[in-house]
Amino acid sequence: MSTATAPAVRTPQPVRSPIRPVSFLSMLRVETRKQIDTRGGRSLLAMILAFVVIITAWYGIDPPDGTIRFNQFAPPALQILVMFVPVIAMLAMTVEWTQRTALTTFTLAPRRLPVIAAKYLSAIGLTMAVVAASIALMAAGAWLAGTVSGVGTDFSGLGTVVLGPVINGLLTTIMAASIALAxxxxxxxxxxxxxxxxAFSFLAFSLLKGAAPWFDVFTAFERLSGSDPWTDLPKTLTSVGIWVVLPAAIGITRALRREVK
Amino acid sequence: MITVEHLTRRYGRFTAVDDISFHCAPGTVTGFLGPNGAGKSTALRALTGLTPPTSGTATIADRRYVDLPNPGRVVGVMLDAAAQHPGRTGLETLRLSATMLRVPTARAGEMLERVGLADAGKRRVGNYSLGMRQRLGIASTLMGDPEVLILDEPANGMDPEGIRWMRGLLQDFAARGGTVLLSSHLLGEVQATVDHLVVIGQGRIVAQGALSELLSGHGTVVLGLSPAGLRTALESAGLSTVPAADGRWKVDGTAEQVGRAAAAAGEVLLELRDADSALEDLFFELTDSVDRRHAA
Incomplete structure (x- = not known):
C-alpha cells in the first residue's frame, strides 16, 4: 500500500451513455488488445520480428550465389516462421486460464461461445498480421540488400512464394490454437x-505402415497450401479432422463447461 | 437488488451450497459471512453465472446473471483481486473493461483516481501489493456505473486504513441507492461496514437478518459500586450472572430487569449496557452448531 493514498469518498461521475449489450466487436477488440498489452505478449512478438530481421540481414549481407533472389531466400525463412508463429495464438488461448483472468472475462461476458470465437479470430488475425509484417520486412531487406550491393533484387514468383506459407500458417495457427484450448x-x-x-507421424509410419499418411497433418497442410490442394483429399480431411477439428471440439466444449475459479 | 431462492450446488455427493435463500435490498450493505469452505465463493459464482446451480435460482435486478445483456453495467463483480494479469498495467486493465462495457475509455483514469491508484496506473499489476489489487478490483467493479456490487473477500490483504476507506466507499454506494453484497470469513472486518448479515456454515444459511436484530437479546453488562452486593441483588431477582472484565457482570436479562433489581436492593450502578461483541459469539456459535449437527 506504499503508493496508494486514500482519497476522500467523492460521488463518482455517472456514465451518461445508455446501457448497450456487450457486442462481438467489443469482444474482438478486447481479445486482440489482450494479446499485445502485456509484457509477455509484446516480448513474443518482438522475438519473432527480431528473428526475421536477423535472418534477412544475414542473407542480405552474404547471399549464396551473389544475387538476391526473393524466391530463393524467403521460403526457408518463412517455413521456420510458420512453425513458430502459432505460439502467439496458443498463448491467447491459455493465458486466461493460467493467469485466472477468465474470472473477469466471463463475468463481463457470460456467454462464452462468442468470447471463444473472438479469441480464435483475434489470434488468427494477429498471427496473420505478424506473418504479413515478416514478409514485408524480408522483402524490404532483400530490396535494400540488392540496391546497396548494386546486384538488384529478383522478386519473380513473389505471389507463389508468399501464398503457400500464408495458407500453411493459417492452418497451423488454427491447429495450435485448438490444441491450446483443449x-x-x-x-x-x-x-x-x-x-x-x-512423433505420431513417426509412430504411425512404423506401426501403421501404409496408413501413416492418413495421420500426417503437416503433410496435409503442405498439400492444402500447395498448387493442387485437392490431391489426396480423404487423407487430408482425416488428418485435419484428427489434429484440428477434434482438439477444437474438445477445447470449445471444455471452455464452455469449465468452472471458472 | 439481489434475490437468491433455494440455490443448491452439488459436486458429486458433496453439497457445497445447500438450499440457500436470501434477498439484498437497494440501499443496504449485506455481509455474506462464514468460515473458509462454507460455500460462500461457490454461492457467489453461482450468482454471477460462472457456475451453473444444480437447482434454485439467483437473480440480479430481476434477471438471471447470464440473461443480462451487459452485466457489468448493472452489477460490479470482484471474485478474486489476485486474478489479474501481472504483465498488464492497472490503467490498461481498466481500459479493457471500458471497451467490453462500452463506456468511455477516459473512465479508466477517473476510476483509478477514485480508488487512490492514479499514480500507479502506468505500473504493471505484478508490482502491486494485494491491497492495491483489491483497490484495482474495486475500480473495475465501478467501471460500468452499476447499481449492484458483489465482492468476494474485498478486505483481504488491505491495511486498516484501506478497510476504513472501503467502508466509506461501500456505505456511500448504498446511501445512493446501490445494493452491496460482500463476503468475509472474518467478522471484525465487516461488522462496521454491513447493515445486514447472511451467515453460512457447511453450505447452509444458519442466520440472517439486520445486524442490530442479530446482535440483540444476548444479555446486558453491568458494573456496580459494590460488585459482590450487585451480584447478590441480581441473583435474588432470579437473573443469572457471569463475571466479565474489571468487576462487571454479564447478565442474562434486559437493562430494565437489571436496573429494577439493583434499585430494589439499593445498589448503585456505574455502567449498564447491552453486551457487545455478541456477533463474534454468534458467529462461532452458529457455525459450530452446524458442525455439531453434521457430526451427529
Whole structure:
C-alpha cells in the first residue's frame, strides 16, 4: 500500500451513455488488445520480428550465389516462421486460464461461445498480421540488400512464394490454437504442439505402415497450401479432422463447461 | 437488488451450497459471512453465472446473471483481486473493461483516481501489493456505473486504513441507492461496514437478518459500586450472572430487569449496557452448531 493514498469518498461521475449489450466487436477488440498489452505478449512478438530481421540481414549481407533472389531466400525463412508463429495464438488461448483472468472475462461476458470465437479470430488475425509484417520486412531487406550491393533484387514468383506459407500458417495457427484450448496450460500445450503430431507421424509410419499418411497433418497442410490442394483429399480431411477439428471440439466444449475459479 | 431462492450446488455427493435463500435490498450493505469452505465463493459464482446451480435460482435486478445483456453495467463483480494479469498495467486493465462495457475509455483514469491508484496506473499489476489489487478490483467493479456490487473477500490483504476507506466507499454506494453484497470469513472486518448479515456454515444459511436484530437479546453488562452486593441483588431477582472484565457482570436479562433489581436492593450502578461483541459469539456459535449437527 506504499503508493496508494486514500482519497476522500467523492460521488463518482455517472456514465451518461445508455446501457448497450456487450457486442462481438467489443469482444474482438478486447481479445486482440489482450494479446499485445502485456509484457509477455509484446516480448513474443518482438522475438519473432527480431528473428526475421536477423535472418534477412544475414542473407542480405552474404547471399549464396551473389544475387538476391526473393524466391530463393524467403521460403526457408518463412517455413521456420510458420512453425513458430502459432505460439502467439496458443498463448491467447491459455493465458486466461493460467493467469485466472477468465474470472473477469466471463463475468463481463457470460456467454462464452462468442468470447471463444473472438479469441480464435483475434489470434488468427494477429498471427496473420505478424506473418504479413515478416514478409514485408524480408522483402524490404532483400530490396535494400540488392540496391546497396548494386546486384538488384529478383522478386519473380513473389505471389507463389508468399501464398503457400500464408495458407500453411493459417492452418497451423488454427491447429495450435485448438490444441491450446483443449489443454488449457501454456507449457504443456506448446510441448504437445511441437512434439505430438511429429512423433505420431513417426509412430504411425512404423506401426501403421501404409496408413501413416492418413495421420500426417503437416503433410496435409503442405498439400492444402500447395498448387493442387485437392490431391489426396480423404487423407487430408482425416488428418485435419484428427489434429484440428477434434482438439477444437474438445477445447470449445471444455471452455464452455469449465468452472471458472 | 439481489434475490437468491433455494440455490443448491452439488459436486458429486458433496453439497457445497445447500438450499440457500436470501434477498439484498437497494440501499443496504449485506455481509455474506462464514468460515473458509462454507460455500460462500461457490454461492457467489453461482450468482454471477460462472457456475451453473444444480437447482434454485439467483437473480440480479430481476434477471438471471447470464440473461443480462451487459452485466457489468448493472452489477460490479470482484471474485478474486489476485486474478489479474501481472504483465498488464492497472490503467490498461481498466481500459479493457471500458471497451467490453462500452463506456468511455477516459473512465479508466477517473476510476483509478477514485480508488487512490492514479499514480500507479502506468505500473504493471505484478508490482502491486494485494491491497492495491483489491483497490484495482474495486475500480473495475465501478467501471460500468452499476447499481449492484458483489465482492468476494474485498478486505483481504488491505491495511486498516484501506478497510476504513472501503467502508466509506461501500456505505456511500448504498446511501445512493446501490445494493452491496460482500463476503468475509472474518467478522471484525465487516461488522462496521454491513447493515445486514447472511451467515453460512457447511453450505447452509444458519442466520440472517439486520445486524442490530442479530446482535440483540444476548444479555446486558453491568458494573456496580459494590460488585459482590450487585451480584447478590441480581441473583435474588432470579437473573443469572457471569463475571466479565474489571468487576462487571454479564447478565442474562434486559437493562430494565437489571436496573429494577439493583434499585430494589439499593445498589448503585456505574455502567449498564447491552453486551457487545455478541456477533463474534454468534458467529462461532452458529457455525459450530452446524458442525455439531453434521457430526451427529
Amino acid at each position: 489443454i488449457g496450460q501454456t507449457a504443456i500445450a506448446i510441448a504437445v504442439y511441437f512434439v505430438l503430431p511429429t
